Amino acid sequence: MNGGVLSLAAALLSAVCYATAAVAQERTAAAGRKPTGGLWTLALALQAAGAGLHAVALRYGSLTVVQALGALTLVLALPLHAALGRRRVRPREWRGAALTVLGLVTLLLCTAPPGTERALDGTELVLLAAITAAAALALTRLPWGADRSVLRALRFATAAGAAFGIASCLTQGLAVHLAAQGLGAAVDDPMLLVAAGCTGVLAIAGMVWSQEAYRGGLGVALAAVTLANPLVAGCVGVLLLGEGFRGGSVGLAVALAGALAAGRGVVVLSRPTPSGGRARRVPGARPASPAVAD
Known part of the structure; x- marks a missing residue:
């Protein structure tokens, strides 16, 4: 199996693991349970497999x-x-998902890889992780939207997506060093070991923040995580790794259009569901208690 096929297969299986983990996390949050127990353990295992x-x-x-x-x-x-909620996916959810995915793929595929492979050194990787952690912590502490579930979900989801995206950048950077020098890379640059630790910390923080985001519902939270993750990683590629845009100014314009479409998709998913679109009650299920208005 060549490298391209292996990468494609691994990426697709990773998406399946992450999707299932997200659903498990959302169901844990929706039930008002603490992040412990069977569903949480399943989500952790799937997140680890996906990573x-x-x-x-x-x-x-x-x-x-x-x-x-x-x-x-x-x-x-x-x-x-x-399917787990015994309902159909609403048309609005499909529209939001389609806009987010198509816009995001358009944006990322307009990004051209650098002419020569370059990896950040250990110090650069650690500094990148520290800046991301500080920004994400500030985002989760903002009072903006604290009393509205959707805005709070967006804040925590964006922080989680940024953490996951930078963890991916660190993982790729470490992989390049290990492929070139093996374990001797850590001898030449001890900061790579610190960067490896930072990768784990960011991944765990992303898991915790995404769990908080899912309290506002699956669609908007997962869309924001899915959007923030590659956008942050893409910014690192453009700003630090020498990536550019295919087709010059035209490619940049298409990339911006993709970003706007993806953002529109998140907005569509963040809209509250009208009362007429609620899922049918499952026979024998107890009625839910009235929701408290924000």
């Missing part, structure tokens, strides 16, 4: 393409979530 497959995909494929394939997580999670 491992994602690392394989990054090792043998382009960061931009692998991140674009990760957008399939949203497409896979929506029908799974609807």
Whole structure:
């Protein structure tokens, strides 16, 4: 199996794992349970499997393409979530997901890889992780939207997506160093070990923040995570790794249009569901208690 096929297969399997983990997390949050127990353990296991497959995909494929394939997580999670809730995916959810995925894929595929492979050194990787962690922590502490579930979900989801995206960048950077020098890379640059630790911290933080985001519902939270993750990684590619845009100014314009479409998709998914569109009650189920208005 050549590297391209292996990367594609790993990226697709990773999306399946991440989608299933997201649904498990959302159901844990919707039930008002603490992040413990069977569903949470399942989500952790699936996240770990997804991260491992994602690392394989990054090792043998382009960061931009692998991140674009990760957008399939949203497409896979929506029908799974609807099936478990014994309902159909609403047309609005499909529209929002389609806009988010198509816009994101358009944006990322307009990004051209650098002419020569370059990896950030250990110090640069650690600094990148520290800046991301500080920004994400600030975002989760903002009072803006604290009393509205959708806005709060967007804040935590954006922080989670940024953490996951930078963790991917660190994973790819570490993989390049290991492929070139083996374990001796850590001897030449001890900061790579610190960067490896930062990768784990960011991945765990992303898991915790995404769990908080899912309290506002699956669609908007997962769309925001799915969008923020590759956007942050793509910014690293453009600003630090020498990536550009295919087709010059035309490619840049198409990329911006893709970003706007993806953002529109998140807005569509964030709209409250009208009362007439609620799912049918399951026979024998107890009626839910009235929701408290924000």
